[in-house]
Amino acid sequence: MNKFVMPGDKLSYAEEYITGEGVYEENGVLFAAVAGKVVIEEKIIKIVPVKEIPKISKGDVVLGKIVDVRNSIALVEIVRKKGFDRDLAHTGLAALHISNVQNDYIKDLSTAVRYMDIIKARVIDENKLTLSTKEADMGVLKSICSVCKSPMIREGDLLKCPNCGNVETRKISKDYGTGKW
Amino acid sequence: MEKPKLIINGKRLDGRDFEELRPIKIQVDVLKRADGSCYLEMGKNKIIAAVYGPREVHPRHLQDPSKAVIRYRYNMAPFSVEERKKPGPDRRSIEISKVSREALEPVIMKELFPRSGIDVFVEVLQADAGTRTACLNAASVALIDAGVMMKGIITSVAVAKVDGHIVLDPMKEEDFYGEADLPVAFLIRNDKIESIALLQMDGKMSVDEVKEGIKLAKKGAMQIYKLQREAIMKKYMEDEEKEEV
Numbered sequence: 001m002n003k004f005v006m007p008g009d010k011l012s013y014a015e016e017y018i019t020g021e022g023v024y025e026e027n028g029v030l031f032a033a034v035a036g037k038v039v040i041e042e043k044i045i046k047i048v049p050v051k052e053i054p055k056i057s058k059g060d061v062v063l064g065k066i067v068d069v070r071n072s073i074a075l076v077e078i079v080r081k082k083g084f085d086r087d088l089a090h091t092g093l094a095a096l097h098i099s100n101v102q103n104d105y106i107k108d109l110s111t112a113v114r115y116m117d118i119i120k121a122r123v124i125d126e127n128k129l130t131l132s133t134k135e136a137d138m139g140v141l142k143s144i145c146s147v148c149k150s151p152m153i154r155e156g157d158l159l160k161c162p163n164c165g166n167v168e169t170r171k172i173s174k175d176y177g178t179g180k181w
Numbered sequence: 182m183e184k185p186k187l188i189i190n191g192k193r194l195d196g197r198d199f200e201e202l203r204p205i206k207i208q209v210d211v212l213k214r215a216d217g218s219c220y221l222e223m224g225k226n227k228i229i230a231a232v233y234g235p236r237e238v239h240p241r242h243l244q245d246p247s248k249a250v251i252r253y254r255y256n257m258a259p260f261s262v263e264e265r266k267k268p269g270p271d272r273r274s275i276e277i278s279k280v281s282r283e284a285l286e287p288v289i290m291k292e293l294f295p296r297s298g299i300d301v302f303v304e305v306l307q308a309d310a311g312t313r314t315a316c317l318n319a320a321s322v323a324l325i326d327a328g329v330m331m332k333g334i335i336t337s338v339a340v341a342k343v344d345g346h347i348v349l350d351p352m353k354e355e356d357f358y359g360e361a362d363l364p365v366a367f368l369i370r371n372d373k374i375e376s377i378a379l380l381q382m383d384g385k386m387s388v389d390e391v392k393e394g395i396k397l398a399k400k401g402a403m404q405i406y407k408l409q410r411e412a413i414m415k416k417y418m419e420d421e422e423k424e425e426v
Binding site: 004006007008009010022024026031033034035036049050051052053086087088089090092 | 216217233234235236237238244249290294295296297325326327328329330331332333334369370371410413414416417420
């Protein structure tokens with residue numbers, strides 16, 4: 001049974017363990033910074049918190065909004081991490097490079113993603129914040145028509161605007177239009 | 182109205198001793214959409230606190246590249262007092278928000294979330310003196326519930342001078358007709374009071390009376406600290422039982 005601690009509870013001394021998540025050191029003493037259970041693994045002392053604050057790391061599935069599309073890169077604002085119903089701390093803009101959009105060649109990035117698209121992607125580098133949408137369920141989840149800005153409906157491999165009839169291409173996710181991700 | 186007798190036969194109007202707190206009830210995680218929340222009753226005070234974040238700060242120019250910004254909003258509901266309170270921030274609530282924020286700021290480990298913001302909202306649903314202290318207690322529990330990294334727990338209580346006596350946790354009549362009111366907040370770490378996070382005073386007290394008051398407040402704060410811990414513990418135990426089922 002692991003001990004349940006609260007912020008400010010003394011855990012141990014700095015000589016004994018390496019500080020992990022939710023633990024801080026002051027004057028050689030280790031204190032808890034969050035409420036949760038103490039876990040000690042290989043000399044690292046950490047706390048499994050009651051409620052976790054989401055942090056972006058490699059391999060995470062994230063939900064994002066396209067804020068800019070350049071020649072070979074799309075800039076994405078990361079909105080949420082899968083498994084969390086909670087806002088993220090400031091992350092900065094993530095990058096989706098043309099080579100990470102899908103497995104086949106694409107000539108123009110704007111045939112795959114466009115401004116205001118909502119995408120599901122996987123993080124490939126947590127420091128550079130690069131994303132990939134190569135998997136089948138990754139890609140555009142929701143998109144608006146570039147002509148009239150109304151939400152587009154999926155028709156096979158294409159997206160069609162129900163308002164003006166405009167047809168566009170995207171790297172469409174398996175989950176397009178379902179509301180699930 | 183004439184000032185009533187506040188102390189009768191060595192007891193206070195509600196039958197309490199000088200060193201006795203009002204009954205306290207704390208409930209954790211009461212709001213589903215908030216990242217952390219708390220409902221607190223301290224006598225007739227009813228407070229609800231919600232914490233959001235760390236999250237993106239808007240407007241952007243308020244962001245701090247080296248640490249998180251803390252925003253604290255103390256607000257009284259129009260129906261929280263007998264005479265309808267005009268809704269919205271006023272001089273009093275802006276000041277309380279500021280001092281309460283400054284009490285919490287050094288405890289929260291802000292440097293872990295650069296460019297982000299942590300928002301704390303506390304609403305007074307029913308007021309009966311000592312709302313700022315009750316709000317700080319609720320905010321502190323809500324912050325722990327949100328999983329925000331903190332160096333310790335903030336616990337707050339007021340003392341007052343009533344009919345020449347120093348009493349703990351004044352209620353409305355004592356606050357209104359008493360000679361002085363002294364709200365204090367402490368940073369408690371490892372079951373020990375480390376420092377004073379907030380100290381205000383309304384009215385007049387001598388140096389010795391202030392010293393005695395702080396001593397009394399420390400006693401009260403330790404009791405509240407235990408209740409705060411119990412409330413979080415209780416919620417956690419419930420979670421664990423659910424997981425087992």
